[in-house]
Amino acid sequence: MIPAATCIAEASDAYHVQTAAIDAVIAHGLPAGEVRDGRVGPMAIPVQWLPVFELMGIKTEDVVNGECQNILAGTWIMAYMQAIQPMQADGASYAAGRYSVRFPAWLQARRQAWAPVVQRAAQLTGIPAALIDAVITVESKYNPAARSGKNAIGMMQLLETTAALIGGGNPRNPEDNIMMGSKYLAQLATKFNGDLPLTLAAYNAGPGAVTKRGYRIPPFPETQAYVPQVIALYSYLQQHP
Structure with missing residues (x-):
């Protein structure tokens, strides 16, 4: 034991x-x-x-x-x-089941500055604004210049290959990045029948990683930490917009 x-x-x-x-x-x-x-x-x-x-x-x-x-x-x-x-x-x-979020002043200012774009992306894609907000906050903390070690780009951390499949803009343009990332979330939500954990797992690890494991969250530490982070923040933002 x-x-x-x-x-x-x-x-x-x-x-x-x-x-x-x-x-x-x-x-x-x-x-x-x-x-x-x-x-x-x-x-x-x-x-x-x-x-x-x-x-x-x-x-x-x-x-x-x-x-x-x-x-x-x-x-x-x-x-x-x-x-x-x-x-x-x-x-x-x-x-x-209680928790609270205290955003640093600089992050709160970024969230407020980009809120109109987030709202517009929500209206165009049907993805709740609170979910888009949560994804951006966890992915990049609203940093338009963010780039990951895997070369994911911008606030919603889109790979060039993913952005090319989504189309409709330039992922290096911050506003386009939000719109394209939201569109990608909508596509994944449709693919996974609205299942939020699987949609987020696919956003982080790729839809293939989810389907290959029998429509389950892949056993990647990053993904298994990412999914609860976004869901928790999304749940909080729904109650505290």
């Missing part, structure tokens, strides 16, 4: 959640294999999360019965709640 401390360290490294925060949750958790009051195992994972893990290719019985798998899954949820820094992800907020 793998010691719990090893599992905690692995989960902390994978999802960038402090070990102290994980320890705080486990202190109020359940034994592996135990289900009580709608919660499961050492991380007391709410049972409504189990279908999400099934989409990721993680079997319910593994989350319920496996100590390490439960710790990894619970830490993934904490990453979801943590979203972008500085979100709070302590034991109390994990249990209650």
Whole structure:
């Protein structure tokens, strides 16, 4: 049996959640294999999360019965709640499903400056403005000059090959970049029947990576951290536009 401390360290490294925060949750958790009051195992994972893990290719019985798998899954949820820094992800907020976002002044100014373009992209593509906002914030923090190590471009971090398939603009132009990235999100949402986790996983890792794994979130650490970050921020922005 793998010691719990090893599992905690692995989960902390994978999802960038402090070990102290994980320890705080486990202190109020359940034994592996135990289900009580709608919660499961050492991380007391709410049972409504189990279908999400099934989409990721993680079997319910593994989350319920496996100590390490439960710790990894619970830490993934904490990453979801943590979203972008500085979100709070302590034991109390994990249990209650509460979190807050405090944008730095410079990022808030960028969001406000580009809000009209985001709204227009939402109207043209049918993708909610809050989701476009969340994707841009996580992808680039609204930096028009952002470029990734894989040469993804601009605020919505579009690859040249992807931009060429989307068409309709120049990905190096910030406004076009937002429009094209939103159009791509709409295409992926259609392909994956509106399933938000799979749409976001495809945006991050490519649709082929999702379909090849049986329409599940690919087992890439970056993607499995990216999906909860965007969803958490999107959920927050829907309530706090």
